[in-house]
Amino acid sequence: MNLETLREATRQQMPDKRWKHTLGVVDTAIKLAKRYGGDPDKAELAALLHDYSKAWAIDRMEAVIRQHDLPSELLVHDKELWHAHVGAWAVESEHGITDAEVLDAIRYHTSGRENMTKLDKIVCLADYIEPGRDFPGVNKLRELAKISLEEALISAFGSTIEVLVERGKRIFPLTVLARNDLILQFKLAQTNEQ
Amino acid sequence: MNLETLREATRQQMPDKRWKHTLGVVDTAIKLAKRYGGDPDKAELAALLHDYSKAWAIDRMEAVIRQHDLPSELLVHDKELWHAHVGAWAVESEHGITDAEVLDAIRYHTSGRENMTKLDKIVCLADYIEPGRDFPGVNKLRELAKISLEEALISAFGSTIEVLVERGKRIFPLTVLARNDLILQFKLAQTNEQ
Numbered sequence: 001m002n003l004e005t006l007r008e009a010t011r012q013q014m015p016d017k018r019w020k021h022t023l024g025v026v027d028t029a030i031k032l033a034k035r036y037g038g039d040p041d042k043a044e045l046a047a048l049l050h051d052y053s054k055a056w057a058i059d060r061m062e063a064v065i066r067q068h069d070l071p072s073e074l075l076v077h078d079k080e081l082w083h084a085h086v087g088a089w090a091v092e093s094e095h096g097i098t099d100a101e102v103l104d105a106i107r108y109h110t111s112g113r114e115n116m117t118k119l120d121k122i123v124c125l126a127d128y129i130e131p132g133r134d135f136p137g138v139n140k141l142r143e144l145a146k147i148s149l150e151e152a153l154i155s156a157f158g159s160t161i162e163v164l165v166e167r168g169k170r171i172f173p174l175t176v177l178a179r180n181d182l183i184l185q186f187k188l189a190q191t192n193e194q
Numbered sequence: 195m196n197l198e199t200l201r202e203a204t205r206q207q208m209p210d211k212r213w214k215h216t217l218g219v220v221d222t223a224i225k226l227a228k229r230y231g232g233d234p235d236k237a238e239l240a241a242l243l244h245d246y247s248k249a250w251a252i253d254r255m256e257a258v259i260r261q262h263d264l265p266s267e268l269l270v271h272d273k274e275l276w277h278a279h280v281g282a283w284a285v286e287s288e289h290g291i292t293d294a295e296v297l298d299a300i301r302y303h304t305s306g307r308e309n310m311t312k313l314d315k316i317v318c319l320a321d322y323i324e325p326g327r328d329f330p331g332v333n334k335l336r337e338l339a340k341i342s343l344e345e346a347l348i349s350a351f352g353s354t355i356e357v358l359v360e361r362g363k364r365i366f367p368l369t370v371l372a373r374n375d376l377i378l379q380f381k382l383a384q385t386n387e388q
Binding site for chain 2: 076154158161162165168169170171173176177179180183184
């Protein structure tokens, strides 16, 4: 597997705007990995591939979920969540990516999950704060990202949950479990520091 | 089982302020039951008993949860949630209440749950909007309660979730599942009306 080939294949899956976002996530994920003792190479790979299937047609994503036994509960939740699982399947089947840690970071970059790995956290947070992102509170997240991966993600997931509540939309339970778990991890880390 | 005896036993479990709240929930639950075709007698009984164990000492509630195999996940969540499950246990074991629908309405009045019964909804909403309640948005909930049980509860759970996010506290997953399910129910009802 050649990184340059993968870059080109990934670029071809998406419009220019999404590719620019992807490059922003790659850059941010590498920086976060270096800041928090993660693996910059895995961070680069997972970030490069995180939105591999984001621009795919809904029908194509649905077909993958149904035909390849991806979690069926995805289908009753927002389509926004589909591309992460479908993307992990796609880069494994189309490009032979087998690193479970990288695949999980792609799979859970939108929802989060309980017991997020450091790589999960890095890719998920980089996706929220890459330089091209512009939403209320993004600068607060960028500041928190300099202090703590966990604190920044608790705040990021909190914002996502608040937006869904305001819009009267359903909340993906995994995001709540992820945030709950991060709050416990963060409290534990603070207790250990005292 | 005599209702007057139950009233007196319940009053003795709590300070006057909580008893006044209980009477408000009873009154509101009966009104909601009549408005939405529920059973006013069951609504009265479940509302009367909903906070039976609310003023119990934390140690006493924890002992009940541990000794009587109540869901252990309660122990890692906010103590605010304990009294509902402990109360359902208490009124069954101390007063021989065996109506599963009434016991469930007590058990899930704080968290909600998926597939809430009409009685669950009535008691849960009455607890949010009884006349003694005073919090930002309570009047909006009272107005919604005149239109739809589901719409009012979606908004009520949304407020609870937002408060927890703002305070950096964990969210009980069952409340998210309850709200998600009510959103689906509400959409389905709207589709059927069209």
